[in-house]
Amino acid sequence: MTFHKLPLLRSVFAYFGRASAATRRRWARVLGWLAPRLLRSRAHVVRTNLALCFPDRTPEQREAWLRRHFHLLARSVVDRGLCWFGPAPAIMEATPITGLEHLDALLKAKRRIIMLAPHFIGLDAAATRLTLFLKESATMYTPQSDADVDTLVREGRGRFNTVHLVSRSAGVRGLIRHLRNGVPVYYLPDMDFRRAGSVFVPFFGVQAATLLATAQIAKSWDAAVVPIISRLDEETGRYAVEVLPPLEDFPGEQSAEEATARLNALVESWVRVDPPQYYWVHRRFKTRPEGEARIY
Incomplete structure (x- = not known):
């Protein structure tokens, strides 16, 4: 007999979707406490990333960041119930957004748009909020x-x-298909796709395999690159989503490698505002330059 988890999963997330913010906060506290204890391999990844990126911080401070990171991560998972099953007004209340005028102006000008969304905890909440604004959009999806x-x-x-939803196996070409048809794409620039199409550029002083695609697509298709920054307020449970102005002169006269290094530096500057908000459970430095030992 085959057991299908889908009805149970739907029930759990639909419950979170109906629950109050206080109830979701209580669940997040429990799950956030359990996560680093049960998911030891992921906790190791977080500790490794924080030690690499913040060697100037004490182990005690990095451990405090780890605990807060897992709490934020748990809250974002619980809040997917709101995004996937909650009523639209409740979602809009939980995801205050600024800067939509930048997207509106670009849409009216019929510009192609890359919404550049680094791996912040609020990534999914921001994406849901944007789909309430955009009549059509595309994003890469890992099955x-x-x-x-x-x-x-x-x-x-x-x-x-x-x-x-463009499968990761379809690669960037799948996104380009929609972009050239005028569909805004929600793109995560800080994923490790191994060496193909990537270049090693610094991220917090560590060489990180980074796709050249953002710079290449922006140049080839005259696309505006619009950063989307999201941060979760633990006290209110709301996700502050910022749509920043399009990057000026990107990539301009820079090479694809130089422009990609510029992007990594920008992402780093946004992360430094509140480091635990970044998705440190991701093995960002998995792919290493030739001859370097594996990190994780």
């Missing part, structure tokens, strides 16, 4: 290994308006 989880995530992310 989940569990079919039931995959179905839930796909349904949740494509809930409002038209959202094209």
Whole structure:
């Protein structure tokens, strides 16, 4: 007999979607406390990343950041119930957004748009909020290994308006198809896709394999690159989403490698504002330059 988890998963996240902010906060506290104790390999990744990127901080401070990071991460997972099942007014209340005028102006000018969304904890909440504003959008999607989880995530992310979910296996070409048709794309620039199409450029002083795609696409298709920054306020449970002005003169006369290094420096500056908000469970430095030992 096959056990399908989908009905149970839907029930759990629908419960979170109906729950009050205080109830979701209580669940997040429990899950955030449990996570580093149960997910030891992920806790190791977070400790390693923080030690690499903040060698000037004491181990005690980095450990405090780790605890806060897992609390924020747990809250973002619980809040997916709100994004995937909650009513639109409640989502808008929980995701105050500024800077939509930048997207509006670009849409009216019929410019191609890359929404540059680094891996912050509020990444999914920001994406949901933007799908409430945009009639059509596209984003890259990593299929989940569990079919039931995959179905839930796909349904949740494509809930409002038209959202094209491009499988990671289709690569950047899948996104370009939509971009050239005038569809804004929500793009994560700080993923490790191994060496193909990547260059090693510094991120917090560590060489990180980084796709050249943002600079290459922006130049080839005259696309505006619009940063999307999101941060979770633990006290209010609200996600502050900022749509920043399009990057000026990007990539301009810079080479793709120089422009990519510029992007990494920008992401780093946004992370430094509140380091625990970044997605440190991601093995950002998995791919190493030739001859370097593996980090994790």
